[in-house]
Amino acid sequence: MKRLLLALALVAATSIGSVLAADAPALPVTKATAGTEVYIISPQDGATVPQSFTVRFGLKGMGVAPAGVTHENTGHHHLLVDVKVLPVAGQPIPKDEQHLHFGGGQTETTLKLAPGTHTLQLELGDTNHIPFDPPLVSKMITVHVK
Numbered sequence: 001m002k003r004l005l006l007a008l009a010l011v012a013a014t015s016i017g018s019v020l021a022a023d024a025p026a027l028p029v030t031k032a033t034a035g036t037e038v039y040i041i042s043p044q045d046g047a048t049v050p051q052s053f054t055v056r057f058g059l060k061g062m063g064v065a066p067a068g069v070t071h072e073n074t075g076h077h078h079l080l081v082d083v084k085v086l087p088v089a090g091q092p093i094p095k096d097e098q099h100l101h102f103g104g105g106q107t108e109t110t111l112k113l114a115p116g117t118h119t120l121q122l123e124l125g126d127t128n129h130i131p132f133d134p135p136l137v138s139k140m141i142t143v144h145v146k
């Protein structure tokens, strides 16, 4: 009898484990193409810019495709504004004022920022807005908004 109870307890523990795992299903993650480079073409790091300015996105080694389009070796840009901690792996990049999605396949944008010092960084996301593995990010640059 004791042995049976132990077996039942184990079964219960195992099913609880799978229920917990099912709570946060792992989304498919796309492998980054080796040698890919994401970079901000302009403005330059340390530049002084007006409150409304253009940011140009650079990408080498992979192509740009709109979100929702599954095409090998492609992704779309995300502009991270004043983001200090990169979006988590395996989950869609947040969509808010600091995480701008360019799901239409845009390669530049006009950004409006409050005066002061801000940081900008690009991150390429896959068709489901999930960061690549390893993450494809540009160098973080600083701009001074007049």
Ligand SMILES: [Cu+2]
Pocket (backbone or CB within 6 Å): 067, 076, 077, 078, 093, 101, 102, 103, 125, 128, 129
């Ligand atoms: Cu996106």
